[in-house]
Amino acid sequence: MTPFTVLTAPVAVLDRANIDTDQIIPARFLRKPRSAGYGGFLFADLGVRLPAGSAILRAGENFGCGSSREGAVYALVDAGIRCVIAPGFGDIFAGNAAQNGLLTVALSLDVPEGTVLTVDLPAQEVRLPGGTPHRFAIDAFRKQRLLEGRDDIDLTLAHAAEIAAFEAADRAARPWAAIG
Amino acid sequence: MTSQPRTLFDKIWDAHAVVRRADSADLLWIDRHFVHEGSFHGFGMLDHAGRRVRRPDLTFGVADHYVPSHDRALPIADPEVAGMLNQLRGNAVRHGIALFGLDDPRQGIVHVTGPEQGLTLPGLTVVCGDSHTSTHGAFGALGFGIGASEVAHVLATQTLWQRRPRRLRITAHGLLAPHVAAKDLILAIIARIGAGGAVGHVVEYAGEAIRALGMEARMTICNMSIEAGARAGLIAPDDTTFAWLAGRAHVPRDFDAAVAAWRALRSDEGAAFDREVALDAAGVAPTVTWGTSPETAVPVSARVPDPDREPDAVKRARIYEQIHYMGLTPGTPLEGLAIDRVFIGSCTNARLPDLRAAAAVLRGRRAAVPGLVVPGSVATKRAAEAEGLDRVFRDAGLVWGEPGCSMCVGMNGDLVSPGERCAATSNRNFPGRQGPGARTHLMSPAMAAAAAVRGAIADVRRLAP
Numbered sequence A: 001m002t003p004f005t006v007l008t009a010p011v012a013v014l015d016r017a018n019i020d021t022d023q024i025i026p027a028r029f030l031r032k033p034r035s036a037g038y039g040g041f042l043f044a045d046l047g048v049r050l051p052a053g054s055a056i057l058r059a060g061e062n063f064g065c066g067s068s069r070e071g072a073v074y075a076l077v078d079a080g081i082r083c084v085i086a087p088g089f090g091d092i093f094a095g096n097a098a099q100n101g102l103l104t105v106a107l108s109l110d111v112p113e114g115t116v117l118t119v120d121l122p123a124q125e126v127r128l129p130g131g132t133p134h135r136f137a138i139d140a141f142r143k144q145r146l147l148e149g150r151d152d153i154d155l156t157l158a159h160a161a162e163i164a165a166f167e168a169a170d171r172a173a174r175p176w177a178a179i180g
Numbered sequence B: 001m002t003s004q005p006r007t008l009f010d011k012i013w014d015a016h017a018v019v020r021r022a023d024s025a026d027l028l029w030i031d032r033h034f035v036h037e038g039s040f041h042g043f044g045m046l047d048h049a050g051r052r053v054r055r056p057d058l059t060f061g062v063a064d065h066y067v068p069s070h071d072r073a074l075p076i077a078d079p080e081v082a083g084m085l086n087q088l089r090g091n092a093v094r095h096g097i098a099l100f101g102l103d104d105p106r107q108g109i110v111h112v113t114g115p116e117q118g119l120t121l122p123g124l125t126v127v128c129g130d131s132h133t134s135t136h137g138a139f140g141a142l143g144f145g146i147g148a149s150e151v152a153h154v155l156a157t158q159t160l161w162q163r164r165p166r167r168l169r170i171t172a173h174g175l176l177a178p179h180v181a182a183k184d185l186i187l188a189i190i191a192r193i194g195a196g197g198a199v200g201h202v203v204e205y206a207g208e209a210i211r212a213l214g215m216e217a218r219m220t221i222c223n224m225s226i227e228a229g230a231r232a233g234l235i236a237p238d239d240t241t242f243a244w245l246a247g248r249a250h251v252p253r254d255f256d257a258a259v260a261a262w263r264a265l266r267s268d269e270g271a272a273f274d275r276e277v278a279l280d281a282a283g284v285a286p287t288v289t290w291g292t293s294p295e296t297a298v299p300v301s302a303r304v305p306d307p308d309r310e311p312d313a314v315k316r317a318r319i320y321e322q323i324h325y326m327g328l329t330p331g332t333p334l335e336g337l338a339i340d341r342v343f344i345g346s347c348t349n350a351r352l353p354d355l356r357a358a359a360a361v362l363r364g365r366r367a368a369v370p371g372l373v374v375p376g377s378v379a380t381k382r383a384a385e386a387e388g389l390d391r392v393f394r395d396a397g398l399v400w401g402e403p404g405c406s407m408c409v410g411m412n413g414d415l416v417s418p419g420e421r422c423a424a425t426s427n428r429n430f431p432g433r434q435g436p437g438a439r440t441h442l443m444s445p446a447m448a449a450a451a452a453v454r455g456a457i458a459d460v461r462r463l464a465p
């Protein structure tokens, strides 16, 4: 996945609360292979078209709530979106986003469409043209993954010995957890 | 050394932490992993990297989202739908995973059949690439939905990096009134805290009303935790839980020893929660949603809200938008609002007591509108038929379908037509959820049955036998 560092781009705006993942990508497209390209499915039934070349989306409260479908992230990423700024996100959506190099910034930022924003992940701030920077919080682990564009599984496999040790100890500690 | 009192959530989390990172996420061991047709992206990533499933014995494949509700003997007409089922079978066979496929007696919606088979147990971590995995919390298991990349991660490592969520306890005091169901209670809770009200939290449901619920009703509650944004929902296991599990296919062989261990799975006296919410369950009325978020749940006696009476401009716009999509007029009573169709099913409300509650209203009556009743699993279907519930539905003029997700999400082709109004027992009334332009009103099985009889949203208390 593509690492995320600093991004400067005009912002697209979809300022509605509770845009769930069914609205980001309707269920009927989820059977498509990723190789089909998911960008054309983005907001398919919402009648919303993002301005061409949009890489930053400003959205409303609780963006990406609902279904766990990672296709919602594929649709955004394949449509060229690298960062979504919203007051809050669905938890599963935000996790899926980080797995695909899509940065979710939890911030209330009232800027009109077309404003050129700079999203600076190392500094954890969004800068308005000539304006003050807006700090945002991000989990340290998620930040590191986004900066490096690294596969989680590789990282986890470095802990293979600990996993094996846990597995063995757990068998004795929780015999009832086995499949009966 | 005296140990700090801990919540149920903390006990489960701590027992599963393989690696702890001071700066954020912990690596958690996963006890049960369910996959379904939609998990093909996860398998694709696994195969692409040339990896194998680490613990196929803890992984279970279930066909539910795309399975047809009618005529299973016939070939599936839509080649893409048939392809989804073939793909799941292929992945299961290649990786040595048990499959509850189309013709298996264990087939059903993953969140119905998993518990029925005794795969979901107190104290486990349960994941699935499906947000309603929160359902499994009814057993005191930490169950949560994951995305495709995480599915690949669990397949490859049997673990998952997770940031420790905050703890929210929701206490429901008193007992539910007659004809008021768990669905009404959870809708009332979501209306109270909002669709994003529990984001970042695991919810523990407590109180007299929760303790009095059977396991199926507890599953209804935990199922919809995600509709308030919660990472998971939990109910401490008790004798109701143990009695329900006893004798099921995959429960521990030494069941008594397991129960003894499970009795410790409760929040200790004085354990700290990050937030507490309390509500009066006895005051909850039969409830329906009017808008396109479950948070728009109101008592059936309420009216469609009038946006012009909302002082906040953002909220006003949001009400307008929903009223427009739903084709409603501000100020009209919800009771009496004509509907076009009924759907009784889904992982929220397709278990035996749900079907009994709907049948009790429909017995000896005719539905005024078409409707589909889809049991949650083959086992539930057989049990319902043994009681003659299928006859009640058929005699009322409703279609009795084959188990699966069906019209909850329409992936198998069971869709609500554009502009049609559907009384549904499922969990999501999002725009387009049941099909493009479909208008969904969420309610309990008994309320959906009452709506079928009246051809309009109705108060089940007026029709109750």
Ligand code: SF4
Pocket (backbone or CB within 6 Å): B064, B065, B109, B110, B111, B130, B132, B346, B347, B348, B404, B405, B408, B409, B426, B427
């Ligand atoms: S019944 Fe509906 S909500 Fe439940 S798993 Fe199936 S599609 Fe998802």
